[in-house]
Amino acid sequence: MASALYPSFKELLLGGDIDLASDDIRAIIVDTADYTYSSAHNFLDDVAAGSRVATSSALGSKTITNGVFDAADVTYNAVTGDSVEAIVLYKHTGNEATASLIAYIDGVSVTPNGGSITVQWNASGIFSI
DSSP, rough: OOOEEOHHHHHHHHHOOOTTTTOOEEEEOOOOOOOOTTTTBBGGSSSSSGGGGEEOOOOOOEEEEEEEOOOOOOESSOOOSSOEEEEEEHHHOTTTOOOOOBEEEEEEEEEEESSSSEOOOOOOOSOOO
């Protein structure tokens, strides 16, 4: 599966219902053996809890420049569990049924060993519109 923005996110963004700069945006590293991207998914409760290997705190140093969203790299500490093949970005609301999915990013390949995992975003940004 190629990386993609969730269609529901695009609608929220165009409708002004999500603000990447000020909303609490988080990143989950996932095992694709347990989660498969679907354009029909719209909230965090669509991402099976068993597929989530680790979840970040709020992304820091977020920027939006020339249509490119970026943020500081993310470090997950003491990670154990299944292998990681993708990252799911979402808007944290405290309720999985209202936490909007933003982006699915594939191309990750990490096997947790109890140590830290650092996600270094692409130098050109996390995603562009």
